[in-house]
Amino acid sequence: MNTLRQLRNFWILGVATMVLACFSTAVAQASYKVQDLGVQHPDNLGMAMGLNNHGWTLNMEQLLDPFSISLSAHLVQGTDSISIGELKLELGTLGGPNSSINWNGINDPGEAVGMSETSVPDPNGEDVCGFGTHLTCLPFLWQNGLMSALPTVGGNNGQASAINNRGQVAGYAENGTADSTCPPGTENFMIDLPVVWTKGNAQALPTIGSDPDGVAYGINNQGQAVGYSGTCTAANYAVVWENGAATSLPDLGDPGAIAYAINSHGQIVGQAVNSDGIPLAALWQDNTVTSLGPLLPGDVASFATSINNRGQAVGSSFNSNNGASWSRGLIWQNGVTIDLNTLFPASSHLFVISASNINESGQIAGMAVDTTGPHAGNIVHAFLATPVNEDMGKSIADVVRTHPEINLPAAIVGKQLSPRSAHCSIHDQGIF
DSSP: OOOOOHHHHHHHHHHHOOOOOOOOOOOGGOEEEEEHHHHTOOOOOOEEEEEEETSSSSEEEEEEEESSSSTTTOEEEEEEEEEEEEEEOOOSSSSOOOOOOOOOBBBTOOOEEEEEEEEEOOOTTTTTTTTSEEEEEEEEEEETTTTEEOOSSSSSOOOOOOOOOTTOOEEEEEEEEEEETOTTTTTOOOOEEEEEEEEEEEEEOOOOOOOOEEEEEEEEETTEEEEEEEEEEEEEEEEEEEETEEHHHSSSSEEEEEEEEEEEOOOOOEEEEEETTEEEEEEEEEEEEEEEOOOTTTTTEEEEEEEESSSEEEEEEEEEEOOOOOOEEEETTEEEEEEGGGBBBBBGOOEEEEEEEEEETOEEEEEEOOSTTTTTOOOEEEEEEEESSSSOSHHHHOOOSOOOOOOOOOOTOOOOOOOOOOOOOOOOOOOO
């Protein structure tokens, strides 16, 4: 297994006109107004991977050839941008041709983080950004219209995943030591350490026990970070880091849990595996873990990547079509699991297969399959959905009776993938 491894002052003047009013918390009774953020030709995959409280989204656009959101898809190119209404700001790169992002990578001041290729070949032949170029891949911070590299902790590569409103960044970086737990022939074989960057300074975080590797995926405004601790090929523990100390989080019966996000109340969401080997979206609070809700009919796995301070969480699920396929974007509230396609209007023409983020107004961002036009089913678009208290008529779920055929290899069902390549195409998030 070789896979789970910005104009600030200008923007702030317009914040007051962009902040949305709070909507009803009765999500199950609300429908959504959907903004199609699209994808630029020739790219065929777009996803909003970050969302702040002003409704600005951090998007990645990628070209897969052939088009398939699967581990066998070849990632040809990737770019990142921020969408503010109809305005799209390209982030650029650190000198190489490609860049990518992970969950939770934009804060309210409009700073963004991710990973970018440089123009320098990796001296160890690694391909951490995952575009097949074997260029050095560095964590980046984008602010005031400029992208700058964040330091590693002794190695050549790394990734910034999330940023809080204080400018603290969570992610991982190599330390320059070969990982003895990597099988022979592993392309990205150096130790990855969880890292928090504060004012540009990298602090490596501890892992659990003898685990050599770890990744920090989320960070809240109090500086608490979450992620996992493990080896080259497996996540062993979901982890929360506070004041430089690591605490393992309980699992649902089997090892392999990963924590993706933490809100300001210390509620954590991610994925944990139950004693039957089923990967489920999970919630941790007060050092207790619960599954966020039962799987919907036909689904075989789920995971959660964002939670707001009202306790609303979003994520995605998978079904067993052709082995395993992205199924639908989900929202969990008050113990209820809701398919977002039942709340999106049919007029949107977007069938949601992933919900990546939710903000304090209840807006949701993610990716969806275009169901109309000449490229129906073969193009994935980024979207931003805003809750509205009005009758939407028919939902997209009423119109699209079967899930779009977007395939993942059957071999990865029920397994916790490692972060080893760590580029952030959708087929490589390592969520089950």
